[in-house]
Amino acid sequence: MSGKPAFYITTPIYYVNDNPHIGHAYTTLACDVMARFMRLDGHDVMFLTGTDEHGQKVEKAAREAGLDPRAFCDKVSKNFRILAKEWNFSNDDFIRTTEPRHVRSVQALWRRLEEAGEIYLDHYEGWYAVRDEAFYAEDELGEGPDGRKLAPSGAPVEWVKEPSYFFRLSAWRDRLLDLYDSRPGFIMPETRRNEVRSFVAGGLRDLSISRTSFSWGVPVPGDPGHVMYVWIDALTNYITAAGYPDEDGGDFRRRWPALHMVGKDILRFHAVYWPAFLMAAGIEVPRRVFAHGWWTSEGRKISKSLGNVIVPSEIVARYGLDQVRYTLMREVNFGNDGDFSHRGTVRRCNHDLANDYGNLAQRVLSMIARNCGGRAPRPGDLNDGDRELLDGAYGLLPATREHIAVQAFHLMLQAIWGVVGDANRYVDEQAPWALRKTDPARMETVLYVLAETLRVLALLTQPVMPESSSRLLDQLAVPESERQFDRLNADHALRPGADLPEPTGVFPRYRDEEQGAA
RNA sequence: GGCGGAGUAGCUCAGUCGGUAGAGCAGGGGAAUCAUAAUCCCUGUGUCGGGGGUUCGAGUCCCUCCUCCGCUACCA
Numbered sequence: 001m002s003g004k005p006a007f008y009i010t011t012p013i014y015y016v017n018d019n020p021h022i023g024h025a026y027t028t029l030a031c032d033v034m035a036r037f038m039r040l041d042g043h044d045v046m047f048l049t050g051t052d053e054h055g056q057k058v059e060k061a062a063r064e065a066g067l068d069p070r071a072f073c074d075k076v077s078k079n080f081r082i083l084a085k086e087w088n089f090s091n092d093d094f095i096r097t098t099e100p101r102h103v104r105s106v107q108a109l110w111r112r113l114e115e116a117g118e119i120y121l122d123h124y125e126g127w128y129a130v131r132d133e134a135f136y137a138e139d140e141l142g143e144g145p146d147g148r149k150l151a152p153s154g155a156p157v158e159w160v161k162e163p164s165y166f167f168r169l170s171a172w173r174d175r176l177l178d179l180y181d182s183r184p185g186f187i188m189p190e191t192r193r194n195e196v197r198s199f200v201a202g203g204l205r206d207l208s209i210s211r212t213s214f215s216w217g218v219p220v221p222g223d224p225g226h227v228m229y230v231w232i233d234a235l236t237n238y239i240t241a242a243g244y245p246d247e248d249g250g251d252f253r254r255r256w257p258a259l260h261m262v263g264k265d266i267l268r269f270h271a272v273y274w275p276a277f278l279m280a281a282g283i284e285v286p287r288r289v290f291a292h293g294w295w296t297s298e299g300r301k302i303s304k305s306l307g308n309v310i311v312p313s314e315i316v317a318r319y320g321l322d323q324v325r326y327t328l329m330r331e332v333n334f335g336n337d338g339d340f341s342h343r344g345t346v347r348r349c350n351h352d353l354a355n356d357y358g359n360l361a362q363r364v365l366s367m368i369a370r371n372c373g374g375r376a377p378r379p380g381d382l383n384d385g386d387r388e389l390l391d392g393a394y395g396l397l398p399a400t401r402e403h404i405a406v407q408a409f410h411l412m413l414q415a416i417w418g419v420v421g422d423a424n425r426y427v428d429e430q431a432p433w434a435l436r437k438t439d440p441a442r443m444e445t446v447l448y449v450l451a452e453t454l455r456v457l458a459l460l461t462q463p464v465m466p467e468s469s470s471r472l473l474d475q476l477a478v479p480e481s482e483r484q485f486d487r488l489n490a491d492h493a494l495r496p497g498a499d500l501p502e503p504t505g506v507f508p509r510y511r512d513e514e515q516g517a518a
Numbered sequence: 519g520g521c522g523g524a525g526u527a528g529c530u531c532a533g534u535c536g537g538u539a540g541a542g543c544a545g546g547g548g549a550a551u552c553a554u555a556a557u558c559c560c561u562g563u564g565u566c567g568g569g570g571g572u573u574c575g576a577g578u579c580c581c582u583c584c585u586c587c588g589c590u591a592c593c594a
Contacts, residue, residue, distance in 0.1 A: 015594050052594060126592090135592075169591095191523055195589045198521045208592065234594065266594050273592095333531085337587095344530095347543075355556050363553035370552085414542090424557055433552040505554055 004044040006251075008258040008287075009034050011049040012266060013095065013237050016076050017061050020083040022295055022302070022310040022340070023263055026328055030292060030409065031261045032089045033329060036463035037404050039090075041485045046255055048241045049084065050095030051077045052234045054227070059216035069216045073098055086313055088321060088466055095241045097218075097233055106228060106236045107221050108245035109281055113167065114221075118280040121223075124164035124208040131155035165210040165226060172276040176200050179275060185288055187271045188407065189335040192264065192291045196271045207231060207273060235274045239283065247283075257287045261407075267291040290407050293337035310340055319510060322465035323349045329409040329464050349510040356420050357457070358507030361472055363427060364450040365503035371436055372444060376477065378496040379448035380441050386449045389426050390490070392419050393456040397488045400460060409464075416460055423453050451476060452494045459488055468506050475503050 011028045014020070028049055035047035053073040062072035077096055084091060095102065113119050126135040129151040136157060141149045144156070151157050180186060180197050187193035210226040211217070217227030236244075238260065243252035262270050267289065275285040297308040315324050327348040332338030368377060382390075396415060403412040427450065435443035458472040462483065473483060477498045486492075 012594060018594085055594095124592090137591085191588075194522050199590065202521085202590075205591070229592080230594070231592075263594085264588085268589090268591070269594075331530095339530095344543095350554095350556095351543085354554060359554055359556045361553095363556080365553095367552050425559095427552075428550075428558045431550085431552080436552090507554080509554055509556090 004042055006046070006254045007035075007038045007043040008046045008242065008255045009038075009048070010238050010241075010258050010260050011091075012260075012262050012270075013050040013052040013097065013234055014080055015055075015057075016051040016053045016073050016080075017057055020079050020312055022312060022315075024080070025083060025087055025312040026295065027261055027263060027292065028084065028089050028091075029087065029325060029328055030334065030407070032087075032091070033325075033409060033463045034259070034261075034404065034407065035090055035092075036466065037400075040459075040462060040483070041401065044254075046093065046242070047091045048093050048095060048238070048258075049080070049089070049091045050093070050237060050241070051080055051097070052230070052237075053077065053096055053098045054217040054233055055230060056211075056214040056216070059214050062216075070098060083312060086316060086321075087325070090466075093241050095237050097237055102237060102240045103218050105240035105244045106218050106233055109236050109239070109277070110228065110232065111221055112281045113277065116280055116282075118168050119165050119209070120168070122164060122166050123161050124166075124211075125159065125161040127151075127157040128160040129153065129155040129157045162212050163226075164208045164212070164229075165220060165223075166206040167209050167232070167273075167277070167280075169204045169207045169273065169276055172279065173200055173204050175279060176204075176272060176276060179279075179285065185406075186285070187267070188288060188290045192267055192271075192335075196267065199268065200272060204272070231269060231273050232277065235269065235277065238274075238286075239278075244283075257284045259287045260289045262289060262291055264291040264293060290335070292335055293332070296337065296339045298341050299339055315340075315345075319345055319349055320508075322468040323353060323507070323510075326353060326413070326464055330413045332410065334407055334409045346510050346512070349507070352417065353507040354509040356417065356424065357461075358505060360420060360424050360427070361454055361458075361475070362503065362505055364447065364454060365475055365500070367432055368447050368451060368500065369503055371432075371440075372447065374500055374502075376451060376494050376496050376498040376500060377444040377448040379445040382445065382449065385426070385429070386445065389419075389422055389449055389453055392422055393453045394489055396456065396460055397485060413464065416457060419453065419457060423450060423457075426450070448494070448496065455494050456488055459483060459485065471506050475501055475506075477501070 009031050011031050014024050031047055031049070035045050039045045051073070058073065059069055062069040065072055067075070073096070081094060084094070110119070127138065127141060127149065128135050131153070134151070136151050141151065141157060144150045149157050177197065177200055180193060180200070184193070187196055209229050209232045210220050211229050212225055215227055218233050220226035220228060238258055239256060242255040242258070243250040246252060260270050270286070270289045278285050295310065296302060297310050300306055300308055302308055302310065319327070324345070327345050330348060330352065331340070331344060396419060399415045400412045403409070403415065430446040432443045432446045435446060454472065455476050455478055458469045458476065462469040476494060477500050482492065
């Protein structure tokens with residue numbers, strides 16, 4: 001295998017019954033940017049996404065669709081593969097919990113936990129609504145006119161008791177607290193870490209990890225009347241894809257542990273249950289669990305009744321894929337909630353991309369095309385101003401590395417755009433259009449410095465905007481083989497005299513059809 | 519109720535070890551003309567949520583109050 005350091009990153013596996021929405025796209029996008037950055041920066045990356053396909057809801061939805069659960073999953077799981085293609089996600093694997101490799105993996109983990117004495121058989125009981133096929137907590141219930149207890153949906157509930165296997169989560173309180181305290185970066189952002197910590201500090205109850213009320217799931221080894229409940233089944237996908245249970249053969253030791261990217265709604269499962277399972281099984285805990293925020297739409301909570309749902313394929317069709325990728329990564333501090341608005345997106349598309357970055361490329365490339373015979377300029381001696389701009393550009397790699405290491409995508413882009421601004425100022429100060437008449441040699445130097453700066457910028461924007469960056473690099477005649485981050489220095493600078501293709505705009509302006517549309 | 523976070527320019531937010539408040543966007547004025555009418559320069563008299571305290575000096579520390587948000591277990 002390669003000697004490159006390994007980097008493993010995962011999205012949650014998405015519940016196959018859902019339609020892909022902005023939340024799915026956002027989580028996966030963040031992972032994609034991370035994965036692309038690390039690949040370009042010399043890591044052996046594994047980027048995993050997939051679908052969670054078991055459970056009562058899927059079983060029921062399949063029945064309603066008149067399909068076998070497996071056939072149903074085959075059909076709807078495809079929606080997430082389509083999303084990945086549509087958004088240019090570079091996942092290396094797509095795991096489905098119904099695959100044999102996963103069934104084998106979860107069952108192996110189960111046995112390991114059982115051998116360790118971490119699992120015991122008891123009863124799960126609670127208020128159950130037959131109509132909803134769901135359990136409800138006491139405080140969720142209301143009362144009907146006849147005094148009967150009702151689910152929030154209005155369905156009558158009854159107290160039911162079913163046998164269930166339990167995981168001894170309660171025993172892991174202190175060891176989890178030690179984990180959080182000894183590894184401050186284990187849960188990010190910090191405010192989420194505080195929440196999880198206080199939740200765990202308050203004491204944990206054992207966790208029900210099997211069901212007998214449905215059968216669409218992984219059978220419990222040695223007790224086929226039970227299927228595994230969501231926690232242990234779904235979370236285990238992360239080690240399945242890394243090669244578990246073959247811990248010593250294959251890539252497991254090299255790949256694992258992973259960085260888990262999750263929405264804040266499922267943080268607890270990843271930051272409490274999952275590390276407890278792993279520690280109990282003697283497996284290393286994840287490298288980090290990062291919980292990102294939610295999007296609102298035009299300042300409001302997204303809801304179907306408000307009609308402000310953001311459909312991934314629609315915004316891509318409207319603004320362009322790389323434009324949307326850029327906006328989502330730039331608009332908010334990663335980890336916080338953010339608002340997705342038409343006005344804001346257009347501002348990003350037109351100001352940041354079309355004006356600042358796209359127009360910089362266009363003004364430089366078209367001057368080169370016109371004044372340097374369609375070839376990369378030949379520089380003379382560099383002065384302090386030239387070096388300052390180039391040093392700023394070369395300095396971006398260490399800066400962006402630091403931001404990427406803590407998933408600060410917005411800061412990475414801010415840093416890059418700092419150099420975009422420097423380059424635009426440099427064009428104005430140097431005024432190469434004037435030099436054309438007074439000092440053509442100096443003009444070539446200036447244009448060379450700018451073209452080299454563009455090369456650096458285009459290399460660095462690859463993780464966020466792969467397609468557009470690639471087109472820009474094509475226009476600079478940077479070969480595919482020269483686009484890794486180890487080329488981000490003067491030793492690999494643009495080759496003077498290289499033939500350049502005819503420049504064309506990469507980031508078009510967004511124009512509203514309707515005047516003054518908000 | 520408990521725990522955690524936040525309240526700084528019209529908007530979104532930065533503000534390290536306490537030392538006379540900053541950036542981007544929006545708005546106003548100007549320069550330039552290579553470029554996707556894009557770019558560049560200039561322009562901010564803000565009770566730093568209220569009150570009290572420590573200090574020579576507090577957005578930055580302490581107390582208190584107000585407002586908003588998140589978490590407070592079986593919903594991927």
